[in-house]
Amino acid sequence: MPPTYIHYLLIPHPTEPQILLLSGDNNLTLPCYESPEPHYWQTVAPVNQLVDQQLGLKLTTLRCMKTEFCDEQITMFYAMDGSHISPDWVLPEGAIWATQAIVSDLPEEQKMIVDDWFLWQSNISRIETEWYRPGWFDKAVAWIEEQFDDRGILMTAPIEQIRSWERSAILRAQTTFGQYYFKALPSMFRHEPPLVKWLATKYPDDFPKPLLVDGWRRWLLMPDYGSQTLDAVMDIERWESALRHFAELQISLSVRINDLIGLGCPDLRLFHLAEAIEPLLMSSAESLSGASLKITDDELAQLRARIPEFKQACIDLSAYSIPASLEHGDFWAGQIVIDGDKSVFIDWSDCSVSHPFFSLYFLQDADIRLPDAPNVRERLRDAYLQLWSAYEPLDKLVEAYDLAMQIAPLHFALIYQSHILPQMQNQWEMNNMITVYLKRLL
Secondary structure (H helix, E strand, O other): OOOEEEEEEEOEOOOOOOEEEEEOOOOEEOOEEEEOOOOOOOEOHHHHHHHHHHHOOOOEEEEEEEEEEOOOEEEEEEEEEOOOOOOOOOOOOOOEEEOOOHHHHOOHHHHHHHHHHHHHHHOHHHOOOHHHOOOHHHHHHHHHHHHHHHOOOOEOOOOEEEEEEOOEEEEEEEEOOEEEEEEEOOHHHOOHHHHHHHHHHHOOOOOOOOOEEEOOOOEEEEEOOOOOEHHHOOOHHHHHHHHHHHHHHHHHHHHHHHHHHHOOOOEOOHHHHHHHHHHHHOOOHHHHOOOOOOOOHHHHHHHHHOHHHHHHHHHHHHOOOOOOEEEOOOOOHHHEEEEOOEEEEOOOOOOEEEOHHHHHHHHOOHHHHOOOOOOHHHHHHHHHHHHHOOOOOHHHHHHHHHHHHHHHHHHHHHHHHHHHHHHOOOHHHOOOHHHHHHHOOO
16 A cells, blocks of 8 residues: 655745644644645645645745655655745634744644754744745746846746755746746765766767756756657667767767766776775764664674775776776666657766766666566667777676675765765755665675
């Protein structure tokens, strides 16, 4: 039985330090609505629709403040932007605008979240994630509309907020020229806007040109690359074709790694990984654990005992004649858009210059997604590796591939430890990831 999605909403007064409370069973409560429709916590379009349907308010979401998961239900707490609430909006019967003093009567879990919200709002100037600030959505919409006006593009519907988390904000616009997507990025992913622009210039047949890139703001405005992604395709030959195309691009980019590093892509080549393994694994269990997923002292001791093994694996992998290239960082099938016979590779936030084979780690579940195709993993591996035959014979490429799959979790754990989490204010959103990858080594 699929879980029920429970949404608690923190809706602020448009001008006063107050929050909306509704009349519940003999007490006040945050607005709370159930939905059977599944969605990731960072996907906020369904949340905005609930607010409109239940309260008649057209608001946007600032951020998810907390999530709780169990088999029966998924509970999420969302902070909304109340700046657009009209003075003419009529409170539901029994509802009030509550100051922080009044919320002491809320159920304990709600009270803790509301207290966190008041503290967060009192430090609004210190919020580094711009789209977590009230009013940011209006500024982004105005910028998008200005770009469309300059190019004679007419919108056919209001701009829609799709996603909001510290990693990015995504908006969607419907126009007379089709759909466009707007993406805003934090400073830790400052390399993505110039990289996307550069790739589209150097490889115009493989990377659609964005409508506009604002590198200073880290904003991207892009045409819709297509609605079908590889994870929805059941034809293994189409998967093989996509991986051959990806290998071709990585081979071409292997002679441009100085350009990629110059664009800001993190340099995580194997010698850097080898140097970082010991500092990573000698960190405390607490610092390597997430909000809801912990690594134990015993597990960490097992990993520390294998530090020489992991370092030697980096040395052994570097002995093969496979050049460093652009490594995607999150190369699962949903990041591959199918456009006719072409494959478009999207979302380069987590990319780095590293061993190219690490990217294939995310396709290890292909046998689950393609249950009717025999030897799925081997077929996809070989389709990808065949393009690298100028560097090593196939048997040696398979050896290198297997070695890369063994140490790939260290590479991805290092990305989060050194490049992503240190720059996040709300680390709970992603701090399980180091633990996830380290546990895969056990």
